[in-house]
Amino acid sequence: METTTNQLSDRINNLATSATLAMAAKARELKAEGKDIIGLSLGEPDFNTPDFIKDAAIQAVNDNYNSYSPVDGYVELKDAIITKFKRDNNLIYDRTQIVVSTGAKQSLYNIAQVCLNPGDEVILPCPYWVSYADIIQLAEGVPVEVQTSLDTDFKMTPEQLEAAITPKTKMLWYSSPCNPSGSIYSEAELRALADVLQKYPEIIVVSDEIYEHINYVGDHASMAQFEDMFDRTVTVNGVAKAFAMTGWRIGYIGAPSYIARACNKIQGQVTSGANCIAQRAVITALEAPVSKIQFMVDEFKERRKLILGLLSDIPGFECNEPEGAFYVFPNVSYYLGKTLNGTEIKNASDFALFLLEEANVATVTGEAFGNPNCIRISYAASKEQIIEAMSRIKKAVS
Ligand code: PMP
Ligand code: GLU
Secondary structure, three states, X not given: OOOOHHHOOHHHHOOOOOHHHHHHHHHHHHHHOOOOOEEOOOOOOOOOOOHHHHHHHHHHHHOOOOOOOOOOOOHHHHHHHHHHHHHHHOOOOOHHHEEEEOOHHHHHHHHHHHHOOOOOEEEEEOOOOOOHHHHHHHOOOEEEEEOOOHHHOOOOOHHHHHHHOOOOEEEEEEEOOOOOOOOOOOHHHHHHHHHHHOOOOOOEEEEEOOOOOOEOOOOOOOHHHOHHHHOOEEEEEEOOOOOOOHHHOOEEEEOOHHHHHHHHHHHHHHOOOOOHHHHHHHHHHHHXXXXXXXXXXXXXXXXXXXXXXXXXXXXXXXXXXXXXXXXXXXXXXXXXXOEEOOEEOOOHHHHHHHHHHHHOXXXXXXXXXXXXXXXXXXXXXXXXXXXXXXXXXXXXHO
C-alpha cells in the first residue's frame, strides 16, 4: 500500500513545487493527451548545444573520463573559469575560490546551506528567480521580499535596500540580467547598492549572473568588481543559458575561499562532484570566444522585439522592455478580479491557468517570482510559436 505524505518530513511537506518545472510538466502532459500546447513557461534555449562543445564531450568519453572528478571540479575547468572571470568580468579568482556544481541551481543550494542559520534573513528584490525563496527556506533562512515596480524597471533602489536591512540580515540575493524581469543593474546602480552595504560589512551578496551573455544593451557589471565588495560576494554563473546546455547541469561560483571550501565540503557528502563528461565539455565552451554564441543572442534579440510588438497589441499587458535574459514579465492586473469566458480570474495563477486552458499557451504565474500582478512569458521559442501564441492569447482575452 502507498504511504501518505504524512510519512514525509515537515521540510519537504512545506516546500513548494518549482512553479516553472510544474508548468512545463503540465504542458507536457497536455501535449501527450494530444492538445496543441505552446510551451512558453520554461526558460530553456531552443537551440542545440553547439557542435564544438558536443565534440569535446564525445572526445572526453573516448578519452575514458569515467572516474570521479575532484569534488569541486577538474583543475582544468577551474582554470577555464578563472580565465573567463578575468576575461569577461575583470574578476581575479584563484583555484581555492572556484567550485563547480550540478547546475547553478545546486551552486545556490550549496550557498544557502553553508551560509544560513535558522532565522537568518535574506533580502530578495522582487521579482526574483522562482527557486531562491524555497532554497533559502530549505536552509531555514527567511526570505525578505522587497517589492519593486515598473517605475524603477523592477530594480531595487538603495533606499529600499537600506529599509529592508535588520540585525538579522545575513545575505542579499539577486540576478542581473534578472529572471524574470530581464532588468539589468548598471555599474552605477550596483555601486549605489554597495554604498549602502558599506555600513553592514557582515552582509554577504549572491550575484547570480547566469544570463550575463544574454544582454541586449551592452556592458555587464558584477558586484564583485568593486574592491570593497569582492571579499563578501559570491558570483554565480553557469553554461545552461548562453551555451544552450540546460540538461548538461554545470554551474559554478567564484567566492571567498571559506565559502568555496564549505561548498566543496557539502558536495563531498551529497554529490561527489558534477558529471565528469559535462565538465570536460564545459572547458571547451568557456575557452571559446563569446562571439561563437552571439548568433543565439542575436536571435533572442529579434524575438524580444517581436513579442514586445505583439504584446503591445493586447489590452491589459503592461511590460517593461527587458534588457537581457529571454522573458517578458507583463503586469496583467487589468484582468484580475474579472470573469473571462465564465472563468473567475482571482489572481495571476488563475490567469496563467486560463491562458493554458483557453489559449493552450503555457506561461508561469508571477506569484512564483514574488509578484502577484504579473505573469512570465519565455520567448526562448521559435518566432512562429511566439506569433501563434500571442494571437491565441489575444483571442482568449478579447
Ligand atoms: N539562476 C537563474 C536566474 C536561472 O534562471 C536559472 C535557471 N536555469 C538558474 C539559476 C539555474 O541554472 P542551472 O540550470 O544551471 O541550474
Ligand atoms: N531557470 C529556468 C526557468 O526559470 C528553468 C527552470 C528551473 O530551473 O526552474 O524557467
